[in-house]
Amino acid sequence: MVAVPNSMTAIGILGREALVSCLITAMRMPRGHPHGLALARIARQHCYQTVVIFLAGEWSASNTKGLLLDGAPPIVCPEGDVAGLTNETRRALRSASADHP
Numbered sequence: 631m632v633a634v635p636n637s638m639t640a641i642g643i644l645g646r647e648a649l650v651s652c653l654i655t656a657m658r659m660p661r662g663h664p665h666g667l668a669l670a671r672i673a674r675q676h677c678y679q680t681v682v683i684f685l686a687g688e689w690s691a692s693n694t695k696g697l698l699l700d701g702a703p704p705i706v707c708p709e710g711d712v713a714g715l716t717n718e719t720r721r722a723l724r725s726a727s728a729d730h731p
Contacts, residue, residue: 636660637669644676652681652723654715681722683707683715 634640637659644650653673655666664672670682683705705722707715 637664637666640669641672644673649677650680651677652683652719654683654685654719656685681705681719681725683718683722685715 632643634643637655640653640655641664650673653670655669657666659665659669666684670684673680673682685707705718707718
């Protein structure tokens, strides 16, 4: 697990890592940095099976219906819901492992 402060740092890591199995990102990033959807698309370009979890914050599940990501649909988890985030991450990784042994 690697935690980074913004999407530009994450993009740098994506370029160096062979496989990122799960990306947990916020939609909004600091000014001048690609937003979470752009980061998710870049992660999927590096590894098609990367599970993407968006921290919802001001977004709701209905706002994510139009998100265009190749591969599995993104998962939305409310910001601050650590238990929910943990459960969704485990579920998504189990599902991804079962789909791509």
